[in-house]
Amino acid sequence: MNTIKVNYNNMLSRVLGSQGITDKQIESIVPALQQARLNVENNRGQGMQGWMDSPYNQDKAVQDILKTAKDVQSRCDAFVVLGIGGSALGATALFNAFKHLYYNELPRKTRKYPRLYVIDNVDPERMNALFDVIDVENTVFNVITKSGSTSETMSQYLIITDILERKLGAKAKDNIIATTSASKGNLIKLAKEKGYTTFYIDEGVGGRFSVLSPVGLLPAAVIGIDIAKLLEGAREMDEKCKNAEVMQNPALVSAGLQYIAMKQGKNISVMMPYADSLKYFADWYAQLWAESLGKEVDKNGKLVNAGQTPVKALGVTDQHSQVQLYNEGPFDKVITFIEVKNFRSDVTIPNGCKEYPNVNFLCGHSLSELINNELFATRYNLTRRGRMNYTIEMDEINECNIGALIELLQLQTAYAGELLNIDAYNQPGVEGGKDATYALFGRVGYEDKAAEMEKAPADDNNYII
Numbered sequence: 001m002n003t004i005k006v007n008y009n010n011m012l013s014r015v016l017g018s019q020g021i022t023d024k025q026i027e028s029i030v031p032a033l034q035q036a037r038l039n040v041e042n043n044r045g046q047g048m049q050g051w052m053d054s055p056y057n058q059d060k061a062v063q064d065i066l067k068t069a070k071d072v073q074s075r076c077d078a079f080v081v082l083g084i085g086g087s088a089l090g091a092t093a094l095f096n097a098f099k100h101l102y103y104n105e106l107p108r109k110t111r112k113y114p115r116l117y118v119i120d121n122v123d124p125e126r127m128n129a130l131f132d133v134i135d136v137e138n139t140v141f142n143v144i145t146k147s148g149s150t151s152e153t154m155s156q157y158l159i160i161t162d163i164l165e166r167k168l169g170a171k172a173k174d175n176i177i178a179t180t181s182a183s184k185g186n187l188i189k190l191a192k193e194k195g196y197t198t199f200y201i202d203e204g205v206g207g208r209f210s211v212l213s214p215v216g217l218l219p220a221a222v223i224g225i226d227i228a229k230l231l232e233g234a235r236e237m238d239e240k241c242k243n244a245e246v247m248q249n250p251a252l253v254s255a256g257l258q259y260i261a262m263k264q265g266k267n268i269s270v271m272m273p274y275a276d277s278l279k280y281f282a283d284w285y286a287q288l289w290a291e292s293l294g295k296e297v298d299k300n301g302k303l304v305n306a307g308q309t310p311v312k313a314l315g316v317t318d319q320h321s322q323v324q325l326y327n328e329g330p331f332d333k334v335i336t337f338i339e340v341k342n343f344r345s346d347v348t349i350p351n352g353c354k355e356y357p358n359v360n361f362l363c364g365h366s367l368s369e370l371i372n373n374e375l376f377a378t379r380y381n382l383t384r385r386g387r388m389n390y391t392i393e394m395d396e397i398n399e400c401n402i403g404a405l406i407e408l409l410q411l412q413t414a415y416a417g418e419l420l421n422i423d424a425y426n427q428p429g430v431e432g433g434k435d436a437t438y439a440l441f442g443r444v445g446y447e448d449k450a451a452e453m454e455k456a457p458a459d460d461n462n463y464i465i
């Protein structure tokens with residue numbers, strides 16, 4: 001059973017005074033919230049809301065994933081994810097949440113499972129660095145791209161297959177697993193032609209909503225994460241959020257509060273977990289929130305320039321970097337804390353400074369007390385200064401809680417999309433940059449774009465110093 005709770009006291013005027021959200025404001029959006037929930041519910045499993053079925057319809061996929069994971073564990077030393085955006089961020093978040101923070105550096109006997117690397121960029125130094133730490137013959141590469149055509153992922157794929165085929169010939173296919181659409185794109189064609197083990201991404205599961213599909217589940221299973229429990233936690237949260245009673249539905253409440261906050265000019269959503277193991281969870285959330293809600297036009301084509309800029313922060317580290325701004329800068333943020341009540345291991349601060357009372361007060365306390373007291377203190381101070389914040393609490397980091405947390409944030413995003421009346425599942429803003437890249441590489445079909453770019457004014461050297 002998951003222990004996720006959303007504590008939103010510090011969003012309300014009863015706590016924040018004039019900076020907070022009033023009961024009247026909440027009441028005024030209840031009909032919109034009910035409609036948002038209905039719209040999401042009525043489209044469950046339809047169109048791009050296939051992700052809502054992920055916690056329920058993957059019994060067969062889970063069996064296949066576990067079988068493949070076992071095989072991979074038995075024959076390789078490293079597992080490398082080749083992908084970008086939604087095809088990479090989920091695996092990184094899960095890896096960081098559940099495995100030892102220096103997992104790849106542990107000896108195999110201690111870590112039990114293959115090392116994991118997620119290569120979510122085309123930085124040449126990073127690619128070369130990977131080759132310094134893996135033996136490609138002893139590595140399985142999971143190339144993940146739903147569209148089967150993303151330039152970054154296909155470049156990575158070409159580099160890897162070239163090396164593997166030169167070293168292993170026809171056997172190279174055993175070192176590649178494809179995760180892609182069953183019907184669209186080039187990767188599925190290549191997978192069939194070359195005979196790769198293949199996992200499918202349902203058409204209704206977009207990249208940023210795909211962590212609970214084979215996209216995130218296969219890498220997770222390879223490193224020994226209990227994927228059935230992840231799905232169980234997601235199911236529990238989904239069931240909870242089927243509640244039509246607005247104030248009993250945590251994803252709907254948090255979507256509503258964020259929506260009111262946005263209307264009040266809070267254009268920034270800070271995600272600040274107080275646990276190193278959730279640091280990359282904030283990266284995953286940043287993509288989900290930014291790419292889903294950041295839209296130029298609403299569903300009626302009206303110009304809205306919607307969205308809230310996500311900021312990733314880590315407690316307590318960023319108390320010494322960003323919290324000054326959160327306390328005293330513009331009133332333009334909602335801060336979401338993630339609180340983990342019990343850490344999986346702890347350290348006691350030893351005695352040894354009796355003669356220095358300003359240091360000695362720490363002695364005998366644990367680091368978990370220190371980190372959580374600092375969260376309490378930071379939250380207290382922000383609240384006292386009228387800064388909107390709320391906390392997602394969990395007893396501990398385990399698969400059930402993380403599955404529930406993922407589902408909570410995915411549902412919150414879907415509801416927020418409805419409240420803003422935008423399409424949360426497209427990303428037209430990304431296409432412009434992709435098309436310009438294709439034009440720069442002379443890709444057939446992009447001649448007009450290339451001609452347009454030719455005409456664009458060049459940088460003026462007078463303004464380069």
Ligand code: PA5
Binds near residue numbers: 153
């Ligand atoms: O959320 C999304 O849809 C995107 O971020 C995609 O995940 C990203 O662009 C990669 O796409 P693909 O999986 O098709 O390679």
